[in-house]
Amino acid sequence: MTFFEFQKRFPNEGAALNFIVATKYANGYYCPKCGCFHKGIYRSNKRTKVLHCNNCKSEFSVLAGTIFEGTHLDLRMWLYAMNLVIVAKKGISACQLQRELGMKSYKGAWRMLQLIRQAMAKEEYNEVFEAVVEIDETYVGGKPRKSNVHTERETNEKHNKRGRGTSKTPVIGVKERNTGKVHAVVANYNDEGKQLTGKQLFNVLKKVCKDGVTVMTDQYSGYNILDKENEKNFIRVKVDHSVTYSLGDGKHTNGIESFWAIVKRGVYGIYHHVSVEHMQKYMDEFCFRLNHRECDDAFESLVNLAIAA
Numbered sequence: 001m002t003f004f005e006f007q008k009r010f011p012n013e014g015a016a017l018n019f020i021v022a023t024k025y026a027n028g029y030y031c032p033k034c035g036c037f038h039k040g041i042y043r044s045n046k047r048t049k050v051l052h053c054n055n056c057k058s059e060f061s062v063l064a065g066t067i068f069e070g071t072h073l074d075l076r077m078w079l080y081a082m083n084l085v086i087v088a089k090k091g092i093s094a095c096q097l098q099r100e101l102g103m104k105s106y107k108g109a110w111r112m113l114q115l116i117r118q119a120m121a122k123e124e125y126n127e128v129f130e131a132v133v134e135i136d137e138t139y140v141g142g143k144p145r146k147s148n149v150h151t152e153r154e155t156n157e158k159h160n161k162r163g164r165g166t167s168k169t170p171v172i173g174v175k176e177r178n179t180g181k182v183h184a185v186v187a188n189y190n191d192e193g194k195q196l197t198g199k200q201l202f203n204v205l206k207k208v209c210k211d212g213v214t215v216m217t218d219q220y221s222g223y224n225i226l227d228k229e230n231e232k233n234f235i236r237v238k239v240d241h242s243v244t245y246s247l248g249d250g251k252h253t254n255g256i257e258s259f260w261a262i263v264k265r266g267v268y269g270i271y272h273h274v275s276v277e278h279m280q281k282y283m284d285e286f287c288f289r290l291n292h293r294e295c296d297d298a299f300e301s302l303v304n305l306a307i308a309a
């Protein structure tokens with residue numbers, strides 16, 4: 001939503017609090033102490049951030065179990081920050097957020113963004129991708145060397161013996177053709193110290209895809225696991241990038257590659273540096289934004305994730 005829409009919807013702190021309370025407790029609540037159920041919302045007029053239990057007379061914060069719990073900042077700031085994260089195509093840096101909100105501390109802005117990403121990460125796709133999906137991997141982090149992701153991979157493989165000494169982190173991405181929904185996972189090392197193994201790639205597909213989907217891949221050997229009979233009956237279609245870039249036969253991985261382009265513009269252009277430690281959170285942010293880009297309910301979806309215990 002635009003600044004004016006936001007201003008109209010949340011003209012003051014009370015409006016922001018009421019919105020959060022109404023959303024979180026729409027279906028009543030259980031007392032955390034005695035466990036009894038309350039159908040309505042019991043708040044005093046003065047201490048509006050406190051909920052009551054009529055049974056055991058205890059009180060607790062309306063923000064308990066939300067990403068806002070214990071915050072000293074206005075809830076309006078939080079909601080505005082969440083809106084900014086959604087509307088900023090490539091993401092928003094902590095520096096920029098600090099300026100937008102007029103915050104004193106950079107650390108506070110950074111922490112706020114981390115918590116918003118944490119909420120975004122709660123959105124999961126479990127075995128819902130169907131028909132045709134595309135899978136591809138890319139390397140993120142450090143300085144971009146070449147624009148072509150495949151050349152990059154080869155460079156990493158040759159010079160860094162993959163994973164050893166490379167400053168970049170491999171990320172696996174899956175995109176469903178029909179809906180354009182994406183799922184991206186940082187490829188961690190397995191017990192043998194390997195990344196991007198066939199099993200790892202298969203497991204990423206297994207989590208998000210229904211049985212029997214057609215999987216578009218490039219020629220990377222890790223995908224050869226899909227050529228064999230597999231428990232999910234996935235069918236692999238191999239894309240030869242040296243021959244068929246635009247034959248119009250639907251054999252391509254352009255969809256997931258365009259997602260990598262957005263990710264890289266964001267990581268290098270906005271965030272400048274993303275450490276391995278935090279990489280997954282950033283990927284969750286890029287996925288959430290893309291998966292909600294055409295929805296009117298992106299803001300509501302994010303609020304719901306933020307308040308879910």
Ligand SMILES: [Zn+2]
Pocket residue numbers: 031032033034035036053054055056057058
């Ligand atoms: Zn109680």
